[in-house]
Amino acid sequence: MSMHLEWDRLNDCVDGRLSAADEADVREHLAECRDCRSAVDALRALGAGTRALPPAIEPPPGLWQDVAATIAAGGARTGKPLSSRPPDSPPVVPVRPGPSRRWLAAAAVVLMALSSGITALVLRRDGVAPVPVVATGTPTVPTPVAAGGTAPVVPASFAATEAAYLDNLAELHAAFVAQRHALAPTTIAVVERSLLTIDAAIAEARAALVADPANQALAELLSTSYRQKVELLRRAAESSET
């Protein structure tokens, strides 16, 4: 028989997870063993100290501005500023049951395809425009309008959202290009590889949405991809400032 109680039993004692018989044994041991009693006291003190931690911690400055900017980029269906949206205009991503298995599978296929080597140019499929790449290898802001071509039309419910994302991305991308000199080459490489991947995902999701305009799961997938690009460019810009 062990001289002292096992750590798990001491913890279970403190958590009140022992059977009545076990608890009686443990209490009997604690009455005679100062070391185990000290361990139980320490565990209780740790619990009390943890529960006494403040429930709130001041968030970093600027967090709300970032949240508001992302929400604004997500946009209202009306295309108006959020604060002036009419009461009957819901946010761009309505709540509903999650994407169907079919579309989750489709998304998985997209990700597998991306990870297995889709690169700069996403071939036209179902009328989707290619994602152009500048000579440096930096993807440009994806535009739904192919040069000299006809833009495949996203559903009207998503058009304003896409326009808001593209405006935001144009600014962020210009800032990224302007600040390239301040970034480490490895950072630039990582950002550019990530941009290529996200651009490819945007093109895929967009093509699928054009082909299936009523599919809300695809609209959400496309919105998420745009949002990821906004976040990536924002963080790239932040890293050049530090």
Add this chain to the structure above:
Amino acid sequence: MTLPDPRDADAAHEAALVSRARQGESEAFEALYRSTAGRVFALCLRMSGDRERARELAHDVFVRAWEKLPGFRGEAAFSTWLHRLAVNVVLERQRGERRRQAHEEPGLEEDDETPAMRRVVRIDEGDRLDLEAAIARLPTNARTVFVLHEVQGYRHDEIAQAMAIAEGTVRAHLHRARRLLMEFLSR
């Protein structure tokens, strides 16, 4: 004559803000953010152990909250709903990171120490910061279980369900977290 319970007034005020935010009023949503951001950030910080990551997580929580707000029916308080959403956002991120780590670094134990965990934490503001810093140094799973159980008050079975692990594993992570915390705090 009995005085009105101020909590009723707070709940009514919150419900009114939620209703306006659901209609797309960003000012109402900002007011909800102001009243809840501290708790959300504290949760994200303690579960992630890193301020920058916590900032990203809190950002995602509020963006997700805005998107899901039309589905909020008021069965629970908004703060409760937001809290659950925050836990889910953090756990989702952790699952994604574990998958990436497994893909990029085969053989890495999810609870192995990382360089970030071994960094020296300068503490000079007393016991509370000692404890906060010690929690931040815990391995991911041990920290997650510890925070959900000890700080947030979740039961073992609830944590097991949220993290998709066995209850016995929750117990093991919790006990390990406590052992490590005592070691950190006794140095």
